[in-house]
Amino acid sequence: MAGIRDVAKRANVAASTVSRALNNSGYVSQAAREKIRKAVEELDYIPDTWLRNLYQQKSAVIGVIINSLEYPYFATVTRFIEQKLAENGYSMMLCATQNSKVRERIFFDMLKRGQIDGIIAEYLVLDDKEYQHIQKPVVTLDRHLVDIPLVCSDHLTGGKLAAEHLIEKQCKKILYIEDNSSYLASTPSYKSCLAFKETLDNAGITPIPCRVNWKEEEKDYFHTFAKKTLTLHPDIDAIFAADIPAIALFNEALRRNITIPEQLKIVAYDGSPWLKQTLNTLTCIEQPFEQLAQKSVDIITSLIENKVITEKVTVLPIQFIQGESS
Amino acid sequence: MAGIRDVAKRANVAASTVSRALNNSGYVSQAAREKIRKAVEELDYIPDTWLRNLYQQKSAVIGVIINSLEYPYFATVTRFIEQKLAENGYSMMLCATQNSKVRERIFFDMLKRGQIDGIIAEYLVLDDKEYQHIQKPVVTLDRHLVDIPLVCSDHLTGGKLAAEHLIEKQCKKILYIEDNSSYLASTPSYKSCLAFKETLDNAGITPIPCRVNWKEEEKDYFHTFAKKTLTLHPDIDAIFAADIPAIALFNEALRRNITIPEQLKIVAYDGSPWLKQTLNTLTCIEQPFEQLAQKSVDIITSLIENKVITEKVTVLPIQFIQGESS
Numbered sequence: 001m002a003g004i005r006d007v008a009k010r011a012n013v014a015a016s017t018v019s020r021a022l023n024n025s026g027y028v029s030q031a032a033r034e035k036i037r038k039a040v041e042e043l044d045y046i047p048d049t050w051l052r053n054l055y056q057q058k059s060a061v062i063g064v065i066i067n068s069l070e071y072p073y074f075a076t077v078t079r080f081i082e083q084k085l086a087e088n089g090y091s092m093m094l095c096a097t098q099n100s101k102v103r104e105r106i107f108f109d110m111l112k113r114g115q116i117d118g119i120i121a122e123y124l125v126l127d128d129k130e131y132q133h134i135q136k137p138v139v140t141l142d143r144h145l146v147d148i149p150l151v152c153s154d155h156l157t158g159g160k161l162a163a164e165h166l167i168e169k170q171c172k173k174i175l176y177i178e179d180n181s182s183y184l185a186s187t188p189s190y191k192s193c194l195a196f197k198e199t200l201d202n203a204g205i206t207p208i209p210c211r212v213n214w215k216e217e218e219k220d221y222f223h224t225f226a227k228k229t230l231t232l233h234p235d236i237d238a239i240f241a242a243d244i245p246a247i248a249l250f251n252e253a254l255r256r257n258i259t260i261p262e263q264l265k266i267v268a269y270d271g272s273p274w275l276k277q278t279l280n281t282l283t284c285i286e287q288p289f290e291q292l293a294q295k296s297v298d299i300i301t302s303l304i305e306n307k308v309i310t311e312k313v314t315v316l317p318i319q320f321i322q323g324e325s326s
Numbered sequence: 327m328a329g330i331r332d333v334a335k336r337a338n339v340a341a342s343t344v345s346r347a348l349n350n351s352g353y354v355s356q357a358a359r360e361k362i363r364k365a366v367e368e369l370d371y372i373p374d375t376w377l378r379n380l381y382q383q384k385s386a387v388i389g390v391i392i393n394s395l396e397y398p399y400f401a402t403v404t405r406f407i408e409q410k411l412a413e414n415g416y417s418m419m420l421c422a423t424q425n426s427k428v429r430e431r432i433f434f435d436m437l438k439r440g441q442i443d444g445i446i447a448e449y450l451v452l453d454d455k456e457y458q459h460i461q462k463p464v465v466t467l468d469r470h471l472v473d474i475p476l477v478c479s480d481h482l483t484g485g486k487l488a489a490e491h492l493i494e495k496q497c498k499k500i501l502y503i504e505d506n507s508s509y510l511a512s513t514p515s516y517k518s519c520l521a522f523k524e525t526l527d528n529a530g531i532t533p534i535p536c537r538v539n540w541k542e543e544e545k546d547y548f549h550t551f552a553k554k555t556l557t558l559h560p561d562i563d564a565i566f567a568a569d570i571p572a573i574a575l576f577n578e579a580l581r582r583n584i585t586i587p588e589q590l591k592i593v594a595y596d597g598s599p600w601l602k603q604t605l606n607t608l609t610c611i612e613q614p615f616e617q618l619a620q621k622s623v624d625i626i627t628s629l630i631e632n633k634v635i636t637e638k639v640t641v642l643p644i645q646f647i648q649g650e651s652s
Binding site for chain 2: 003004005015016019020061068069070075076078079082083086091092093094095096098103110220222223244247251254255273274276277278279
C-alpha cells in the first residue's frame with residue numbers, strides 16, 4: 001500500500017510538504033498541492049476521497065435523522081431530501097432512531113467528528129439542552145431547538161382551515177385524533193391541533209379529543225384503533241386525523257355502512273401518497289413535502305458553506321385539498 | 327489545527343512513525359500505536375474517525391442502492407436494512423438512483439475509494455460488465471450479477487402459489503400485470519410471472535398479460551391505469567398484480583360495483599404495509615422483508631470481515647396470505 005513517502009516521491013516534494021498539504025497545516029504552494037493531489041490519485045492511495053475531503057474540509061455527506069421509514073410523513077420528506085441533496089452533490093446518511101437516544105447521540109457525534117458535514121433532523125428525542133452550543137451545521141424540520149434554523153409547514157393555518165371547512169359543512173360532533181405522546185406537544189405540527197380546537201371553540205363547538213399510539217408495534221393496531229373509536233363514538237359527524245388513522249377510520253366507517261360524506265366527514269392531515277390507496281379520495285391538508293425538503297437542503301448547504309442564514313424560522317404554506325370524504 | 331507533528335510530539339514518537347501508523351504502511355509497535363491513537367484523540371485531530379477507520383481499515387458505512395423510496399417494496403426492505411445495519415454498528419448511506427446511471431457509478435466509486443465499506447444493491451441499472459472484477463464487498467437483493475452474492479425471495483414458488491390458488495377458485499379469465507420495462511425481465515422477481523404463467527398454462531388456462539409503467543410520474547397514473555384496464559377487460563374474473571396496481575384495481579372494481587371476491591378475485595404480490603390501507607384485506611404473496619434485510623446485512627458484514635461466503639444465492643421462503651379479495 002502506498003504511504004506518504006511514496007506520494008512525496010511521486011510528487012517530487014518533501015514528505016513534510018505532503019503532511020502539511022494533507023493536514024492543511026502550514027503553507028503549501030498551489031503547484032505543490034496539485035502535484036500531491038495528482039500523486040495521491042495515481043498511486044491509488046487508500047484514503048483518496050478522505051484526503052480530498054480534507055482538502056475541501058468536508059465529507060460531502062449529510063446525516064438525516066427520522067423516527068422510522070414506516071411512517072408516510074418521514075418516508076415522503078426523506079425521499080425528497082435525498083433527491084435534493086444528490087442534486088447538490090451530497091450523499092445522505094440516514095438514521096432512523098426509532099426513539100433511541102443512544103442512536104441519536106452517536107449520530108451527532110459523527111457530526112462533531114467530521115464524518116458528516118451537517119444534520120437535517122426530522123425527529124429528535126434528546127433534551128434540547130444537548131443541542132446547545134452545537135456549533136455545527138444543523139437544521140430541524142418540524143422540531144424547535146433554540147438557535148437552530150427550523151423549517152416547517154404552516155400548521156396554524158392547516159388546523160384552522162380544517163376546522164373552518166367542518167364548520168361550513170355544519171358538523172357539530174367532531175372527533176380529533178391526537179398523538180399519545182409528550183413528543184408531539186413539543187413540535188410545531190402540534191399547532192395544527194391547537195388551531196383546530198381554537199377555531200371550533202370560537203364557533204361554539206367543543207371537539208372531542210381521542211388519542212392514538214403511534215409507537216404501537218402491533219400488526220393491526222390502526223384497524224383495531226378504528227374499530228374501538230367508532231364503537232366508542234357512534235354519533236360523531238366528523239373526524240380530523242393524520243393520514244394513517246384517517247385511512248383506518250375511513251375504511252372502518254365504510255365497513256359499518258356509514259355513508260361518507262353524508263353521515264361522516266373526514267379530513268386527513270399530511271396528504272402523503274398513502275392517501276392515494278383509499279377507495280375514495282380523502283379531503284386533506286397537504287404538507288409541502290418537496291418544498292420542506294428543498295428548503296432544509298438549501299439551509300444546510302448554506303450553513304456548510306458558511307453563508308449567513310437570516311431567517312431562523314421558515315414556515316411554508318400548506319394546501320387544502322377537497323376530496324370525496326367531506 | 328493539529329498536524330502530524332503535533333501528534334508525534336504528544337505521542338513521543340517520530341513523525342514518520344505516526345505516518346506509518348496512520349497509513350498502515352510498515353511496522354509500528356502496538357505500544358506506539360496506542361500512544362498515537364491517544365494523542366490523536368487528545369488533540370482533537372480533525373479526521374479523528376477517519377483515522378480510526380484507517381486503523382480499522384473500514385468506514386463503518388454501508389451504501390444501499392434503491393430506485394426510489396416512493397415504491398413500497400424499496401421503502402419496506404430499506405427500513406429493515408437500516409435497522410439491521412445499526413444493530414451491527416454500521417451506518418447506512420442511501421442512494422435512490424431513480425434510474426440514473428451516473429448516480430450509480432458515483433456510488434460504486436465511493437466504494438472503490440473506501441468512503442463506504444460495502445454496497446447492498448436493491449436496484450441496478452448499469453450493465454453487468456461494470457461489476458465484473460469489482461473485488462469489493464457487494465451483495466445484491468433481487469438482482470443477479472455474476473460472482474456477486476444474491477439474496478431474493480422464492481419467486482418461483484410465489485408465482486406458482488398464486489396461480490394454483492386462482493385455479494382452485496375456478497378462475498378462467500385471468501389478467502396478470504407485468505412491468506413495462508426490460509429491467510424487470512432481468513431480475514429474479516420476474517420468475518414469479520414466469521411461474522404464474524407456466525402453472526396456468528399447464529392447467530390449460532392462458533392468462534392475459536397487461537403492462538404497467540412504473541416510471542410514470544403522472545400523479546394519478548395508477549388510478550387512470552386501473553380505469554383503462556377494467557374498461558378494456560370487462561370480463562376478467564381474476565387479477566395478479568404488484569401491490570400498488572393491485573390496490574388501484576381493487577378500488578376501481580369496487581367503484582364499478584364489481585363484487586369482490588364473487589365476480590373478481592385479486593392476488594397482490596409483495597405484501598407491503600401499503601396493503602393495510604385498503605377497505606378489505608387483499609389476498610397476497612408476502613415477501614419476507616425483514617429476513618431479506620437480515621440476510622443481506624449478514625452477508626455484507628461477513629464479506630467486510632473477510633469471511634468466506636459459501637452460498638452465492640440465498641432464496642428465502644415467501645408466504646401465501648389469504649385475504650378477503652379471493
